[in-house]
Amino acid sequence: MKKLPAIIVSVTIGLTVLAGYFFQAELSTVLSLIVDWGILLAGVAGLIGLGYLAQYHLTRLMKREKGAFFSLITLLVFLFILVAGLTLTTQNPFYRNLILNVQVSVEASFLAVLAVTLLYASLKLIRTRGWTPMSVGFLISALISLVLNLGVGMTESGTVLGELVAFWRRLPIVGARGILLGMAIGGLIVGLRVLLSMHRPYGEE
């Protein structure tokens, strides 16, 4: 009985949104509002999550745990960016440069470290997984894709070589299509379970 309001809300909203795929003109105003409020709720949920992050670091700082200094750094930067963003706005040149330079530098550097890590991991590709059909296909496809990325094998489509290269280029589509279909089937099943209230991720079952 306690869960009945939540189930009613979930099913009603879900069915209304699903109906929007068939009756766009009739339901567009209501659907826009539903999506607006959904994004509003998700935004508040995001803010609550950020609050938990701040609370975690604050707790670590108060308890003087290992890494409390870094938590202090995090909290100070968080507060500074938050206050500056609310006061200066995101269009302020100083604020924009600060965010851009820090974000782009750090994130791109993380990706650069990934490049080295992938390079090192390529040494142990077979050693880790052994000779299985999947690992053999993986290796051959990676090698050919890398070579094709260099611009090698760019031939006219009329020739046999060109057709074979084009055929090989299409091979990853086969597996990708199967993976996409599998993901879609999984998403459909889970979504239906939620809409039919067989699975309630929003409360205790």
Next chain:
Amino acid sequence: MAGLICPECGAENPDEAKRCQECGALLIEQSQRADEQPAGLPEDPLDFLAQADDDLPGLLHALKHEDDQSPLTDPPGGEESVPPEGDEHVDSSEEPDAEETLPEWLIRVRQRAQEEEDSVGEVTQKLVVAQDHLKEDISTSRHENFSSWIEGIRDEDGAKESQPAEETAKKAETGAEEAPSEDEGWLTKIRKMEGKFIEETDSEIKDTDGDSLLQWLVALEEGTEQPEVLDEATELADGAPVDVPADDDEKHIQQPESVLEGDELEVTQQMIVPTPTLQAEQPEPPLVDVTRSEQLQADQLAATIADEKAARAVVKSRKAKSTWAIRLIVAVVLIGSVVFSLFFREPAVLPVAPMPSQHEDMISWIEELPADARLLLVFDYQAAYAAEMALVAEPVLEEVIHPGRQLSVLYTSPMGGLLSQALLSEISADRDVPIDDLGYHPFSAFTAYQAGISAPAAWVIPSLPKSGRTFLADDYEGIILLSDTFEGARVWIDQLSALMPGTPLNLILSAQAGPMLMPYYDSGQVSGMISGVGEARNFSAAEGRSGAILIRWRAYQTGILLMVTLIVTGVLFSSGQVNDEGEVNA
């Protein structure tokens, strides 16, 4: 000599009193009933109890007299009862007063105790048998309450036992005033534990022929009474409760060793209370049905816990050091080769290569755009891919952004606004193209759905607040999506394919998103797509705009070649370590 003892309150009354002076209970009927006891011995000693009168206080008092003491109890182990010192056989004829107060059955019991072995024990045996017939439902709390009560009485008994029997007998003789109080206390306690006995009114007393303890014992035998008191009472006097076999055939009864010596009151207590008692049996643990899978899971959990607690071997640090060294060497080689290619080599000259179909379709679509086309740009990538997206998107946007066209920009990542401004400012700086910033729209799925349903409403609900996020996608000639992951782009493709299948959708992607999104181009859901620097190089060369890519192309080629080399090296080195089954040896 003490007078009549009230069966209700235990108060002492004169012999001629008909009613109790304290509580008003009838005394005459009880005395008359006692006189009318049949002389003959019934076959079953317990019949005495069935016909027991309510003259228990008088009985107790009588038992207290030194002359009336008789060996009524059986010592433990079935030994012959040893009469307390100074006790004499009771002869009702020698004591006319005792005859008046003592019921016939008691006299017979005494006689039997003198003549027979273990006669009183039989009584207690029968009581135990009666108890065995009853179901036990003893609550521990009541047991504990009773235990404390028993403890109290036991303490009193123990105090009494410590006194010499003669002193106790003298006290019983002389302490006439004390006897009623002792009887009263003991009886009151019993009656309080009984509960309803205390609450009984005079009328109830009339109807029930008194409320003697003996009647209660009789009722217990008949199964009309609760066994709690009886069971608790078996812990009376000394010692712990004695185990009693549940088998009815075994009538072995153990009685506490501390046979009351020379104390009629204690003897009476011993007699009344069935000595062997059932030790409060611990309730059996409830049976739990466990399925095999649950048992397996429990075993697995136990094994996991044991495994967690087990000592573990220390990881050898040599292997970690070698891993670190190899990784450092690889990093140095890669960064060094990139530096060399960037700064010490001439930029590459890119040949024009045949374009794949997805590029051709995108170029066709761009060329077919009207001069005043309205386009929607969706920025859906992170700051890490800013450099790559700039390299891939610049050639396309250079062709798309022309004076006269209108651009609307929305971004689904927090950094999207800053990244879009940085990208578009370089391209449209010298071109008078208005850019409409639609703002930050998180959660791509919801935004894509809302973009798709933004059709003109067929009807309007009055006073319904308008959504501030309407961007009517039907007005756009095309949508260009810039994404770094296939998941973000897939969501847009799903929603726009379902809700706006007529609006062309073109993708500008990071290299990592390309392979998983090709099926959408293959199925016609996407008009055109370009992913990664490799394809952008072709596009740029075809369009003649390849400056930024040229600078990086050598370094890019070097890195790719290094990766190919290491993959082949890893395969060659690891093939010797693989066993016949295709598994790699550790």
Next chain:
Amino acid sequence: MNDLIWGVVGLLLTIMILSYLIGDNVFFRFAAYIFIGLTAGFVAVMLINKILIPYLVTPIVTGGWQQWLWMLIPLGLILLLVMGQWSKFASAGSIPLAYLAGLTAAVAVGGAVFGTLIPQARAVIEAFDPAGWYAVPGRSWLRVMDAVVMLVGVIGTLSYFHFGKRRSTDDAVETSNPPRLMRALGKVGQVFIGITLGAVFASVFSSALIALIDRVLFVGEIILKLIGGG
């Protein structure tokens, strides 16, 4: 000058993060924690400025009483969501979460069915259209082979994911034992999945390599600027 200062900031952060290649160190952690704090703060600013204020505060402040009444619904949902963070009122948070769950599930179902399942399945079937085989003369055998490989590969890939796995019963755990044909198709699917993942691996490395090249270029430019005196 401003650009140089920001460049130096970027240079220091880049070197701090790249120092992870040598090993985990305090500089790397310092830069990482700065990044976490900055990202969290920026996301909070964006959520407040771009979501809360335009879509919650502004309608309440500027709207009429009818707007007020309508805005009570999202206000109530937000209040329930916030209350749900306390264990005492945990059940209160189930309604706004149910709202989001229903919305997400419906969007996911609609997108999956109309955006992927139907079009992709149709693409597999339409590959067997004879009209498409003969669209390019002389290469029809390639189209046929392409269609067959696509069909077998997609079925094999789906077979590999064991959609028909049975559940375990109370008395025994039943292991998955698909028919022999399914197992054979699963083996074929493994190959195609491996091919796809190999292409993805190469593409991911390509993106990461471009990021590394860009970082090295950036560091070089800043150093040259510093050496050159700005």
